[in-house]
Amino acid sequence: MNLKFSFIQKIIFINTISDSSSKQSEGIEYIYTSMKEVNDVTENITAVSEESAAVAQEMQAQAINLENNIKEVATIFGIDNLK
Numbered sequence: 001m002n003l004k005f006s007f008i009q010k011i012i013f014i015n016t017i018s019d020s021s022s023k024q025s026e027g028i029e030y031i032y033t034s035m036k037e038v039n040d041v042t043e044n045i046t047a048v049s050e051e052s053a054a055v056a057q058e059m060q061a062q063a064i065n066l067e068n069n070i071k072e073v074a075t076i077f078g079i080d081n082l083k
Contacts, residue, residue, distance in 0.1 A: 074080075
């Protein structure tokens, strides 16, 4: 009888390990998916930041060009005191 009880305990123990292993695997998969999503968001933020920097540089160039155009028009009309 003791041999059967020991065998049943072993089966229960193996099943417990198997269940725990499955849960651990699910947890690892969840972490992997979460990290992939974080990586995707980070890549999107990087792309948006790069686009924003390019737009800011273009706007700066346009502002300088506008300032030069205003100075040129002011010179044509004889306006010397621009602030």
